[in-house]
Amino acid sequence: QSVLTQPPSVSGAPGQRVTISCTGSSSNIGAGYDVHWYQQLPGTAPKVLIYGNSNRPSGVPDRFSGSKSGTSASLAITGLQAEDEADYYCQSYDSSLSGWVFGGGTKLTVL
């Protein structure tokens, strides 16, 4: 059971918009700690997509955006493309555990 809760799967057709939620608690996201998002393509290492809740590293398309409110955060992907099919993870810091925590991951399927 992950400290941060994500839906196991989401799907959408090419061109559509999808969102992936990440729900935490008062000891992590709700405490004000930053949320970061990673994309893991099949058979590869994770890659940072969003850092500091809503910032994109250079090279990440602006189709990807992040937001945070209260004890939750969301990753939005617009203009869905076949190459976006991957696993997505949220990550934050947890003061009760004194360490960094990940969501369980969400598998995105492009229909």
Add this chain to the structure above:
Amino acid sequence: EEQLLESGGDLVQPGGSLRLSCAASGFTFSTYAMSWVRQAPGKGLEWVSTISGSGRSTYYADSVKGRFTISRDNSKNTLYLQMNSLRAEDTAVYYCAKNRGIQLWSYYFDYWGQGTLVTVSS
């Protein structure tokens, strides 16, 4: 270009030990905290351990505390993970990752190695 290259993964018996290494290049290694993150087969990501740039501060997940030791040699640009008393549940791909962030609580992992597989089985 920043690069991380892990090595040392192997098949080991329960109760055994293994040391993983991660060779870094393309950035000033001693400036950045570094971490190990693992992924069991077919499962999600799990943070394992983090070490400060100087090596003076270390942090561990409860699941490995007392069994694993993270260290670094800044003269060799290399990160290590000494794993003792290994269990079947430690079976995973172990990734070395570079930390980024101003405060400890804002750390994220901006570069990852390709991973090295550790299998604990008799």
